[in-house]
Amino acid sequence: MQNSSEAVERMTRASPNGDLAHERAPEIVEALNAQEPADAARMLRSLPAEKAVEVLDLPGLDNTCEIIAELPTDTAVALLSGVSDDRAADIFKELIEPLRTTLLNRLNPDTRATISALLAYPERSAGSIMTTEFVSVPSTWTIAEVLHHIRMVERTRETVYSIFVVDPIKKTLIQAVSLRRLISADPHAGVLSAAPARRPLMISPEADRMEAARLISRYDLLAVAVVDGPGHILGIVTVDDVIDTIVEESTEDAQKFGGMEALDEPYLRISFLEMIKKRGGWLCALFLSEMLTASAMQTFQNELEKAIVLTLFIPLIMSSGGNSGSQATSLLIRALALHELRLRDWWRVALRELPTGIALGAILGVIGIARITVWQTLGFFDYGPHWELVAVTVGMALIGIVTFGSLAGSMLPFVLKRIGFDPASASAPFVATLVDVTGLVIYFGVAAVILRGTLL
Amino acid sequence: MQNSSEAVERMTRASPNGDLAHERAPEIVEALNAQEPADAARMLRSLPAEKAVEVLDLPGLDNTCEIIAELPTDTAVALLSGVSDDRAADIFKELIEPLRTTLLNRLNPDTRATISALLAYPERSAGSIMTTEFVSVPSTWTIAEVLHHIRMVERTRETVYSIFVVDPIKKTLIQAVSLRRLISADPHAGVLSAAPARRPLMISPEADRMEAARLISRYDLLAVAVVDGPGHILGIVTVDDVIDTIVEESTEDAQKFGGMEALDEPYLRISFLEMIKKRGGWLCALFLSEMLTASAMQTFQNELEKAIVLTLFIPLIMSSGGNSGSQATSLLIRALALHELRLRDWWRVALRELPTGIALGAILGVIGIARITVWQTLGFFDYGPHWELVAVTVGMALIGIVTFGSLAGSMLPFVLKRIGFDPASASAPFVATLVDVTGLVIYFGVAAVILRGTLL
Structure with missing residues (x-):
């Protein structure tokens, strides 16, 4: 029995000058990906023409443009004429000038016309992944x-x-x-x-x-x-193009959901600067919006000084809001992506999330109150003379924040989709920031009501 | 031109007793899904047998078991004998006793043997999605x-x-x-x-x-x-089974990543209690581990009382650690899922994440210091006589926390995979909790060094 990882192991062991021509094209791609472009180009040339075309036809080949640049023009033209036209269009899309024009002009007029037509379709359109070889x-x-x-x-x-x-x-x-x-x-x-x-x-x-x-x-x-x-x-x-598309889109969605721009290349291939750019941009944007939490805290400075005990629960309460929000967001992004829900269903979702949020918040609230009561009663920590009121504040704040998190988390994908954005683009970090700031306001608002006249 | 959403619109408008038999099977499924099981069963029976089999053959049909339970036994047996054997096995997997045994015994011996064999393969195995009709x-x-x-x-x-x-x-x-x-x-x-x-x-x-x-x-x-x-x-x-599998797995991954158990059913179909169970379990687990933040805060109570200004930046610093951690986690989960990386590559990743984390942390640190300096200088807020030291504390803490977040976030998927878990299962919330608690310790540790003798 042969499976892909065994095949990969075998290739990794095989010397680059070994019997490459007898391997399957996907294994050859893997072997080429382990080489510098110049070596990969040399190996590609050493293959029988039919095999080389098969290899170039696979979207998994890294550095395709650099490899083509290393090939003699005649070889490059011959190979590009051999691959399927949708793949050729993908390669031309990445090629840099003047090589791109040089190679395009050397193709036969029919192929050139087909590829130029394919190149004209917008990225991520059906036209951009179609083949004309039917x-x-x-x-x-x-x-x-x-x-x-x-x-x-x-x-x-x-x-x-x-x-x-x-x-x-x-x-x-x-x-x-x-x-x-x-x-x-x-x-x-x-x-x-x-x-x-x-x-x-x-x-x-x-x-x-x-x-x-x-x-x-x-x-x-x-x-x-x-x-x-x-x-x-x-x-x-x-x-098969559809499978590639689905895998690519779900990778991008996962990366966007993790709060970063989608990487175009495998993790180990991307340059340090590129990595900093893709991650730093979002991280800074989130940092700048999270600065609102510092502003919110500053407005509650008086309350903080009077009731330092309240600060102890800030991380706990904020993270609960964030977690409930990201649950709701991930749920709704998928439901929208799978077309289980349409935009006009937003109110059904809101009507479900409201009781769900209250119930989940109440569960966490009870646990929170129990925690404070147990620590106080068993003497692990002293939350002060008004500890019962502090416990009730924490419990009530949790209900409010988890409900707000669930509602905000479930509605944001609808809002993003309505205004024409991909709901997957960074909904979760957005929600976290929104819920963090609002969570602080809810917490101190609840505290102001319950602790008025005692601690505050 | 006809596309799926138009087709759906058309179906939604069509009356349930309309010309269902002339629709494509996926559209009939959608019409049946909008009905109660008893009505759906009635509609299914009104279709020509061949069409009914085609409809039952689609995995998108909801409440299949309830619908089958509403059918006369003869009809149910006839339909189940008609569908492909992998789909029949899926249906039998969900049927409840005694109906399951009754129907299985009524199938012809060959079909029964095939289906029993398919039922024996573990969930999520290749055997469980294969067909014997080749x-x-x-x-x-x-x-x-x-x-x-x-x-x-x-x-x-x-x-x-x-x-x-x-x-x-x-x-x-x-x-x-x-x-x-x-x-x-x-x-x-x-x-x-x-x-x-x-x-x-x-x-x-x-x-x-x-x-x-x-x-x-x-x-x-x-x-x-x-x-x-x-x-x-x-x-x-x-x-086509593979496409369904990929879509299903990426939905589950997205839901797990969002910190919840994967739902088996579309959002609007799942019951309230089921929803609370799937979401509440994880939310409680995360809440209980986040309680460590309260414990961490309690140990720093003295520092908090002396330097209340430090509390203002707690949410900001914690969320930055969480964001950098979830970036790294989402990146690594995908790289592992796509087989771009193997377990033994963990040290390469660590060697990349360390400088990446330091660089990202330094960027945020500079922004943080600038924010405090500007607010202080322009008189928006008074961070006290030692505001420069507070700013340096925040900047240094950010470097430490973002570096720790990137490292922890990138290593956890490897650890989970090594000990046999799916890296996608709730890595992100795990990381968030780990980074939140550690973040507080780093923050107060940095503060203790820099502010010793002044504020602390």
Whole structure:
């Protein structure tokens, strides 16, 4: 039995000049990634051309542009002409001038036109991840003709399992048929006889690439057609591009949720300065907004001096608010991302979070009061003559803060989405800051009411 | 152009007794999900049998078990016999007794045996998401024979695009061939002539289902074979199951990262009590460990009374430690999940995080010192006669805490993984608690050194 980590182990042990040509392309990519670009370029050249194209075709190859820059121009052009056009467009996107223009001009005119068209689609759009290497046939063909055509073009198409049937005159997409149905049907019948009863699913090239991912995952498709306004098929998004997209987006979401800009490269490859930039920006922004807590504390300076005992619970109370907020946020971000909820459902969520927050706050409040009572009674610590009132203050403040945290945490993703931001972008740190500042106000507000005339 | 949200809108408007039978299965699922189980069961029965099976086959159908319980036994048995066996196993997993045994015994013996075998695989294993409805042929067949066989069985197989070739005597898996190569090859040649040069990728049924997902995504496969020890093929994991798995796991990760147990159901469907349980457990655990901050504060009570000005910056300093820790954690969880890093790389990470943490801490420290200086100089607030020393204390404490946060945040995922836990399980809240308590100790430690003889 062979699995990927064993294969990786094997490659790591293999010498770079070893029998690379006999490895699978993903393992070769891993071996190249361990080398400097110049060495990787040398190794790539030593491979049979077909294998080298297969390797370059994989998005996992690091430093692709540096490697291409190290190759003789002829080799670079030959390899780039060989890879699938969506991958070639991705590579050209990263290439720097003047190499980019030099190489683009050396491609044959058809390929150049296709790649230029792909390059024009906005980042993260369905158009940017589509391939133009699909099978399309006119609706007037018989199944036998279609099968014959597939046998001819099979080697140059990313998938031949979805066949797109177009109007013979207007060239608009009318159906999608699957190869499995074609080979089981009567070869003399028209191709449309193997088509399902409904129109095929389509997406516009400007649509978000996650929309393509959702269609493919919802309808268990192998590919979805990308069509322009009048209905001409421009390309297809295939299931393997969709998997890459889903993994990439969830990595970015996780990093944004952790309060930083998404890294474009693996952890160990990113430069020190890049790392500081990606993390420092957010950290500073959060630090600046958290400074509001210092301002809030300053306004309560009198209360603090009179009742120093209150300061003991500030970290505890603040973190509880932050935790309940980040729970609610992470829950709602996912529910929105999975389309379980729509924007107009915000009030249903608010109506759920209000009692949930009160209940959770009450649970923590009871624990907090119990803690103070036990410590006081057993003599671990002396919270002063009014310790019962301090305990009640802590308990009440917890209810208020956890409720506020749950509400703020659940509503912020809706607000971000409403004003056109990705709800995942740093909702959690936002919520934490908001809840920290508000938490202090709630705490001292509750204290002012309960301790008025005794401690305050 | 048709996209999923429009389709959903359309369904939401359609009356439940409308033309449901003409909708696509995913849209029918959505319509059923909006109903009580009894009504959903009634609607399911009103569909043509083939459509009802298609609907039941989709994992997105809510309350499947309640719906099945509402169906007449004959209908339930007929539908369960029709759905793919991996989905049937999932449904049986959730069914409650005695219905489960009743229905299982009514299935035909072959189906029952298959489903019982699938039920025996551990949750989250490759075996638990595999299907047994694949095409396998002996290596002695010609391509024409294989194609004829595929035409016969096509309707009953989840995919016919990967064909698994087994040894005619030992029945062990020897190759996987793709339908696209088969239809382009000479029909009179042996099936192995269309096979690639290498052995097929395989996985054991006990392997983690994410391992299957990684193989499929790494090698751009449509299906991967699941084989037992001696090499017999037990089933296959297909690309659409892998997409569902990836989405499910990243949802769980996001929820765990947000500090709660993963929900099994959509947000609006989960009961109030279930919600309190899933969120309250973690919230209480975090609350109890955050109580250490109160204990830490208590030990510094003398310092607090002497230098009340120090309390003003506690929330700011603590949150900076927490933010830097959660950045590092989210970064490392993903890097480990994507296999960019292995356990033994921990020291490389530590060597990167140490200077990163110091640099980030220094940046925040400078901002913090500037803030205090500006407020003091412009007269916004009076930090007392020793304000310069207070500013230096805050700056130094920030360097210490951000460095500790980055180190602790980056090492904890390694520790969790090493001791056999999922690094994603609540690393972030763990780190926050650890960093909060340590942060207080660092802050008061730095203060004790710098302010000794003046404020303290």
